[in-house]
Amino acid sequence: METLPGLSRGILPEIAEHPEKVIQFGGGNFMRAFVDWQLQKMNDQGLFGGSAVLVQANSPRTDPNFAKQDHLFTVLLSGIENGEVVDRAEIVSSIRRSVNPYQDYAEYLALADNDRLSFIVSNTTEAGIVYRSEERPEERAPSGFPAKLTALLHRRYMLGKPGFTVIPCELIDRNGERLLEIVNKHADDWNLGKAFTSWLNTQNTFCCSMVDRIVPGFPHGREQELAARFGYADKLAVTAEPYMLWVIEGPESLQDQLPLARAGLNVIFTPDMTPYRERKVHLLNGPHTAMVPLGLLAGLETVEDVMKDEDFYAFIRLLIEQELIPMLPLPLDELEPYAQSVLERFRNPSIRHELRSISLNSISKFKARLLPILLRFARERGELPPRITSAFAALLYSYRGDKIPPQDEASVTAIFDRAWSDPNRFVTDILSETSLWGVDLNKVPELATRLESHIRELESSGPRTLLHQLV
Template identity: 55%
Template sequence: MEQLSNNYGEFAHFPEKVIQFGEGNFMRGFVDWQLQQMNKQGLFNGSAVVVQPISQGLGKMLKEQDYLYTVILEGLLDGKTVNTSEIISTVNRVLNPYEEWQEYLALAEDENLEIILSNTTEAGIAYDESDALNDTPPKSFPAKLTALLYKRYQLQKPGFTIIPCELIDRNGEKLLAIIQQYAEHWDLKADFKTWLTKENTFCCSLVDRIVPGYPRDRADELNEKHGYIDNLMVKAEPFMLWVIEGPQKIKEILPLQEAGLNVIVTDDMTPYRERKVHLLNGPHTAMVPLARLAGLETVEEVMLDADFSVFVDDLFARELIPMLDLPEAELAAYAEQIKERFKNPFVRHELSSIALNSVSKFQARLLPILLRFYDTKNSLPLGITAALAALIVSYLQEAGNDDAEVLALFAEAKELPTTEQVAFLLAQTKLWGQDLTEVAPLVDTVNDLVQKIHEVGTRAVIKEIHQQAE
């Protein structure tokens, strides 16, 4: 078999309309897949020029396949089994700004490019005071974007519609605030600061689709089925939701709803975000360190495990749902839908892939619930607290897949006596956004749980938590 390329068939290619930061599994299985659905119906007729957020990315691999790859949808949707494979042709090219900085800045010249989308992980929307305008490139994603926007302003071109997909609260607003911070730090013109807010539309958004990515365990079988070798195929569940908070004109710029996609453009995404981040992403983040320390590898294994499935049930019913401001019946129904998605037998959703940037994920997905629970009940949610303890144990045992600054703090903690490690880590505002030692019982409780994890393992810990709650 030959590798997937333009030689494999006739593929429609469209002009670039989207600048996309991020070429990972999620963006290819979510955003680029949606562009394809619009293009097939003649509603968009555009492609994406993709920018690698970091120097080591998938650009070269994509180029080897003429920027083509396959999205495989497997699972249940509306009670029906879906099992499809589709070659996606909406990535036009990939730029590596670490090697092609001038080509990257040249994107500012093209007025056909009017949409900017991003997913640079939860840690991507962050300010780095060491970044400078004359860096080629600056390190952070917001700094790179600021440089591009400033070039666009200098050329007196129209602004962009900017929709970040990072899973942090109010992602569009935070991205804008950091860009404004760079504008101040770099002493950019006052007119640019005005242009930034008047000529550009920064939208907050939330995304929902489980995208396990490359199916290593079935790659040979799927290549045989497709009749070509695809080193970048992406597996995803059929379900998807994209909630965009912004003006209704977005429906015209991106006719996603017209293409029949599950996309909501709204004035207030808060209820959708809280439901999704805490009830879908929260259990993922909670189960990962506990289940991995118990030797489990996938979400499905967690949901089929007698002990861990009970832990997930308890997490929903006792800690997450009671803390959300939506009708309990609606939240319970949504939770059952999520559990069905977690059990999807077609998707091998590896816990190791969810573990990326676990600290920032915990801060965004579970910490607000932990703090709300403590303020409301004057006690700690033990399931979430156990997940925090397991996260700390995991990162101390072996360096997690995380930001260098995060890993440096855990490396520093390892040099301390074991009795001081938890308090040191919980005090780090760079990890949690605040000093968690100020939550009175947290240090002692996490210390106790860390010790229990070392002595009896996470399985025994979650069983004990369940018994205490009965």
């Protein structure tokens, strides 16, 4: 095979350049296939006319491929969308340059001088939005992302310029509020003054946001195939599913400043993102948590295996339709299309989503994703949701450890080891562990009895007998 040129503006000189409007902390796979891809969509339609400056958030190392490729990369959208198979490639040119605060702190702070830069986005992982005490920076960049942001905002304030709209994408609840809280803490630590604190909290908009797109990353093993298809080599290519959702909690005026929805993107601006977060947690993450213990006990390995299995597919579909959707506080015309998209995403043959990887810390996941629905269902209908209860039984049974090695914190597995030491008392003992569930679940009528019955059935007949009864 002939050697093909690398992706760059040299081979694609017609690609337009746009002025810098966005400061972007983090240039990993997700941000490029999510935020930068959306900026590209707006630019393609003449709605935004702006690019991003990429800032090294946590690591002093810069990937040399960004400079080699003039910050161009290909997003490969692969999967199912509206019932149709999707396999398309799109070149993204919305990152204009990179800035490394560790190598040139002055260049980083100079971003505050640019009046056109008005948005800040970030994805520094969940570990990025944390408070760590740091000395006030002078000549060198602080190590933490919130500290770097504080220094940049203070420079902006000292220049007498307007504040920023900050939209973090980290997967933590109320991410914008948490980030602002930490920036305020650094401002206090560094004695930056009440006037700066007032400007920080009144002249900047910190939005909470929720992101949703599965991004497996670089298409390993397909390099030669894709190079032949594209006519160039791309070391920054990134694979993503077609589906995406961005819910941004902020002022109504933001819709005009950032016209993502007008570009046809699945972006929701709302004064309260709570219902949408609940929708994702319960309708996307909830079925994942429900399928894992039953699927592993049945010998299945991936989400795709589950969706191809007639028994399991029926279980997941009825779980969503009869137990999850009725308990969520959103209109059906918003819940049902989302649920359909979830089923499509679960069937995506381009993504190998292993049940074992989803099983990590399953107890805390059940508490967040399915237990609230179980309790609400029991309270409002006076009965237990049968499929959630069955999944709960399989989860408890799996933590016995002889069928599926639990992947959880040592403190959690220790509680289960103690409870399983007396099988006759296991269910009542484990349900009483408020450290796991937040409440004593023995107070839920019939729950202990039902779980004991399901566990006996799982042990004697296996998961498929239980599924047949439910379906």
